[in-house]
Amino acid sequence: MEPRPTSRLSLLLRRLTVRLGSSRLGRRSASLLTIAVVGGFSAYGIMLGGHAETAKGIVIDVADAAGNVAGFKVKEVNISGHNHVTPAEILETAGIKSSTSILFLNADEMRARLEALPWIQSASVRKFYPDRIDIAVAERQAFxxxxxxxxxxxxxxxxxxxxxxxxxxxxxxxxxxxxxxxxxxxxxxxxxxxxxxxxxxxxxxxxxxxxxxxxxxxxxxxxxxxxxxxxxxxxxxxxxxxxxxxxxxxxxxxxxxxxxxxxxxxxxxxxADARAQMLKARAKAKKGGPA
Known part of the structure; x- marks a missing residue:
């Protein structure tokens, strides 16, 4: 069964409210942003008519936009340990885009996606608020x-x-x-x-x-x-x-x-042929010898 967008939405909104409430925007701006997110999801949910996966992407995009307004846009990504896998592949696999907010990144999910790459044996993902992510990978060796x-x-x-x-x-x-x-x-x-x-x-x-x-x-x-x-x-x-x-x-x-x-x-x-010829010659010589 596909997950209901509302469950994901509730989780995102709770995180958003907590983070924004303690940010420099204050509670009023937090409330306004939260209402905007709720309204956006409600309108888009009606339009989608039950397409959960597409709705999920919209949820993330709108939530990222709200988080970025609050000052939690990812501005720095430090990647270490890579050799065969390129930084671009790591960023794409981790799901980090230019519009990504650190608020809604799930470090465990990112790590699991990275470790699904053939070259990567293990990975760690650390979030540093408000805008930095450190990714360390250990690659497999060609054996x-x-x-x-x-x-x-x-x-x-x-x-x-x-x-x-x-x-x-x-x-x-x-x-x-x-x-x-x-x-x-x-x-x-x-x-x-x-x-x-x-x-x-x-x-x-x-x-x-x-x-x-x-x-x-x-x-x-x-x-x-x-x-x-x-x-x-x-x-x-x-x-x-x-x-x-x-x-x-x-x-x-x-x-x-x-x-x-x-x-x-x-x-x-x-x-084997040479040995057979040798044995044949010996047998012939033996037959032709003195009685």
Whole structure:
């Protein structure tokens, strides 16, 4: 059910009367302004014929006009903490215009609207009578790139998409995660790889499989299938194998670490063909040898 304009009007008028009654205009001017506001709303309410949202906008505009007459027009807005979000976007989202009166600004509602912006993680709004507002925001940081449904998005550590990908230098070196659900666990895999930097530098992307486990796509084309549990242990084991046997430098296509007691390796197509030819040649030589 839409809110009735009269309830909003009553609240605004109570605030207006209290503020104006203590202002330099005095009680008589306050009463006159209040009557003007009541009359304006009554006339416009009749004309609107029940359009609550439009009426609400008119309520705010008329109330702002009355507050401005009383000396409560917003003249100064201090904004801090912004980097990706522009001051103009912050002002528009907060609902601050050149005609805004500080009397009728709801700081909690403004904060909620600002925190709904993808880049803004938290915000605070403080009103300083008669005419100043301070807005401080804390922005999310670009943490990784998330590829899903053919799109590449910049995401924060909490997985929230904050911007489409661009060739901004700040994004080029970000780790890449791929697939449905990958954004929800991005911190898990990025942190795990950070603990083995020699391996991390060889990884092109981490692919989320069935929202249960990761497969690492290495820069040389090898796929490393990781288990659902024991991610850190699997990465350490992989690094040990690479150090001891140069596993990631061999002509293989898949390294499967999902089984706890063994490592399964699949040769690349070229390597598999070469091995098949070698075995065939050995078998032929064996058949043609002395009886």
């Amino acid at each position: 990784a790139l998330w590829q899903v449904n053919g799109e590449l998005k910049v995401i924060a550590r909490d997985g929230i998409p904050i911007a489409p990908y661009s060739d901004d230098p700040r994004y080029v070196q970000l780790p890449i995660v791929v697939g449905e659900g990958a954004q929800k666990k991005v911190g898990e895999v990025v942190d795990a790889l950070a603990r083995v930097p020699a391996l991390r530098d060889q990884v092109r992307a981490a692919i989320r499989v069935a929202e249960r486990r990761w497969t690492l796509k290495m820069r040389n084309g090898i796929d490393v299938r990781l288990p659902e549990e024991g991610l850190d242990e699997a990465l350490v084991a992989l690094m040990d194998l690479d150090r001891e046997k140069k596993l990631l430098s061999r002509d293989v296509s898949i390294v499967d670490l999902r089984l706890p007691d063994r490592v399964v390796v699949r040769l690349s197509d070229a390597a």
